[in-house]
Amino acid sequence: MFIANSWLTYMMSPPRDITPTTDPTTIKLWHAIANATWMPINVHRVIANVVFGGAIVGAYASYRFLAARTDEERAHYDWMGYVGNFIAMSALIVLPFAGYWLGREIYQYDQSMGITMMGGFMSWLWVIQAFLIAVLFLTGNYYLWIGMGRIPGAERFRPYTKYLLIVLVLGAIVWGTPHTMIADSKELAAMGGSHHPFLGALGVMSAKNTAVNLMILTTFLSFLLYRRANTRPVVPWARTGTIIQGAMFAVAAGVVLFYGIRGYFVEAIVRIGFSVYQVLAVLSCIVFVTVIDILMARGAQSLGAIQWGKMPPRSQYALFILAVTFTWLMGLMGFARSGIRQYWHVWQVMQDTSKYAATPALGYASKMISLCVLIFLALVSFVFWLGGLAEKSTYVSTEKGPGHVGH
Incomplete structure (x- = not known):
């Protein structure tokens, strides 16, 4: 993957000293590989592959859960779906930071390329991206909240989920608000221009960065509540630790809001x-809160084993949505990354002078990408079907009870 990334990033951001008149034989291999966007896209794709793998595992588990005939099978594939969702959502939390790094490097390399990506003809693709990522966050959290129904002791946290939902929905609305509205001449005249007097303020990056960082904090809090649901800390400083964790969330949210405004x-x-300050605040909160929570969990009192398999069927469709949405998102954003080169084979070095030197329109590209996604998912479904041909589950029961009783 790293080798392929070097090819595509060289086409997008060749080293500055390489020009159309440069003799190809004088270009050192490593000099071409280690270009401005090579490492950012390596990190971004590694994390994205983790999310994608977790989502596909979750989708397979949900298929087998719905097709299961015994409680043991449902318990096994419920556990498997939880693990897949945990992997996907854990990586998804940090994926926007890697994407921000990549976008920042593109802007620093060539501002015109960045403007084409975020403010040019590609800008509406980012509105679609915002809604798809919002679907991922909402669906992942929804699965966690439903999963609390199989955890003894989780009922004490359920009243808080409605507040988490409000933050996620508001964040999704802000993140998906375009800066320039599509409107006819009468609507433009009524607004006084292409920017809505109120919504226009939500279409800039200050608002969007604030929204996505708060959504990440909210998703992390959902994980924290889920993790702590069936345990009660017994360390003497448990109350103090919880207060410190709450203060860290408040400080991180305050930093994000302050710099956003x-x-x-x-x-x-x-x-x-x-x-950068917003990202550092959120990452610091995630790291330190996790460390405190791990220390607090030492010797914690169990409130009961997780009742694997006690999940409603609708929870499994959430796992399907994660897999479909992320696959679609990967295709669309891959087009965005590649399309910003426009009519250049290698940016500002080798121009495409053929009659096909044009970037496809967003509508046409979206249709083709959606078709590819459908073909891919059809192949994945075929693999799922093959896996379901086995008469016996891979679940191995023991005399002591269910094989999976913990996180």
Whole structure:
């Protein structure tokens, strides 16, 4: 994968000293490989592959869960679906940070390329991306919240899920709000231009970075509640630790909101730097809260074993949605990354002078990508069907009870 990434990133961001007049024989191999976007896209794709793999595992588990005939099979594939969702959502939480790094490197390499990606003809593709990622966050959290129904002791956390849902929905709305509205002449005249007087403020990156970081914090909090659902800490400093964790969430959210609002009153070059502070605040919160939670869980009192298999069928469709949405998202954003080169084979070095030197329109590209996604999912479904031909489940029961009783 890293080798293939070097090819595509060289086409997008060749080293600055390589020009149309450069003799190809003078270009060192490593110099061409280690270009500006090679490492960011390596990291981004590694994390994305983890999300994708977890989503496919979850989809397979959901298929086998719905087709299961015994409680043991349902218990096994319920556990398998949870693991797949855990892997996918854990990686999804950090994936936007890797995407931000890649986007930042593209802007730093060539601002015109970045403007084409975020503010040019590709901009509406990012609106679609925002809604698809919102679907991923909402669906992943929904699965966790339903999963609390099989965990003894989780009922004490259920009242908080409605507040988490409000944050996620508001974040999705802000993230998916376009900066420039599609409108006819009468609507444009009524608005006084292409920017809506109210919604236009939500279409800039200050609002969107704030929204996505708060959604990440909310998703992490859902994981934390799920993890702690069937245990009660017994360490003497448990209450203090919980207060510290809550304070860390509050501080991180405060930093994100402060720099998000402050971004409206500074120049663009300064506003871009604010995103770094937001990212650091969220990542620091995730790391330190996790460390505290692990220490608090030592010797924790169990409130009962997880009742694997006690999940409603609708929960399994959430796992299907994760797999379909992420596959579709990978195709669309791959087109966005490749399409910003427009009519260049190698950006500003080798131009495509053929009659086919044009980037497909978003509508045409979306249809072709959707067709590819359908073909891929059909092949995956065929593999799922082959896996279901086995008469016996791979689940191995023991005399002591279910084989999977913990996180």
